[in-house]
Amino acid sequence: MTRYALLLRGINVGGRTKVPMAELRQLLSGLGYAGVATLLQSGNAVVECDHGPGELVAEVERAIGDRFGMAVPCLVRTEEQLRGVIEGNPLATVHDDGAKLLALFLSEAPDPELLRHNDPTRLDANHIRVGERVIYQWCPDGARNAPDVRRFVEQNLKVSVTARNWNTVCRLREMLAG
Known part of the structure; x- marks a missing residue:
C-alpha cells in the first residue's frame, strides 16, 4: 500500500x-x-x-x-514527492517564516510552451520559483499582499493549483513518513 x-x-x-x-x-x-x-x-x-x-x-x-x-x-x-519539494526548495535560504512561504502544488506539469509564454516568475521575480509540479512563493508581507500566482497559473497554464504554507508541507511530509 x-x-x-x-x-x-x-x-x-x-x-x-x-x-x-x-x-x-x-x-x-x-x-x-x-x-x-x-x-x-x-x-x-x-x-x-x-x-x-x-x-x-x-x-x-x-x-x-x-x-x-x-x-x-x-x-x-x-512522501517521496513531498520530500523532493522540501529538498528542492530554491527559496530555502531566503525565507525565515514557514507561514509566509507557499508551495503551490500543480495537478500536472504545465505544457512547456504555455510555461515559456506565461512564466509565473514574471509576477515577482525575486520571490517566485518554478519547480517540478510545484511553484514556490515567498510572501514577506503575507500571502494577501502577494501576487495571486494560483489564479495566474490556472488561467494561463491550464492546470489546477492548491497552495499550502511551508509549515503545513513539512508537517504533511512528517505524517507520511510517520
Missing part, C-alpha cells in the same frame, strides 16, 4: 465549502483507506491505499461530491 497526502482545494476557506474533518476522516475510512488522518481544518489528509494517484483522486472527488454536494479538486503527493 502507498501512503498519500490528499490536498483538497478550498475546503473550509471562505465559508462556501465547509467539510468537518471528522466527517472527512469518516468518508475516507468508508472508502476503505487505511491510516486516515487529517491535518488542520483546511483539507489536508493522509491515507494508505492500493490505488494509483489518478484512481485515488477520481474516487475522492466523486465521494466528496456525493456526500457533501460540492466539487472539490483533489491533488495527491507521496
Whole structure:
C-alpha cells in the first residue's frame, strides 16, 4: 500500500465549502483507506491505499461530491514527492517564516510552451520559483499582499493549483513518513 497526502482545494476557506474533518476522516475510512488522518481544518489528509494517484483522486472527488454536494479538486503527493519539494526548495535560504512561504502544488506539469509564454516568475521575480509540479512563493508581507500566482497559473497554464504554507508541507511530509 502507498501512503498519500490528499490536498483538497478550498475546503473550509471562505465559508462556501465547509467539510468537518471528522466527517472527512469518516468518508475516507468508508472508502476503505487505511491510516486516515487529517491535518488542520483546511483539507489536508493522509491515507494508505492500493490505488494509483489518478484512481485515488477520481474516487475522492466523486465521494466528496456525493456526500457533501460540492466539487472539490483533489491533488495527491507521496512522501517521496513531498520530500523532493522540501529538498528542492530554491527559496530555502531566503525565507525565515514557514507561514509566509507557499508551495503551490500543480495537478500536472504545465505544457512547456504555455510555461515559456506565461512564466509565473514574471509576477515577482525575486520571490517566485518554478519547480517540478510545484511553484514556490515567498510572501514577506503575507500571502494577501502577494501576487495571486494560483489564479495566474490556472488561467494561463491550464492546470489546477492548491497552495499550502511551508509549515503545513513539512508537517504533511512528517505524517507520511510517520
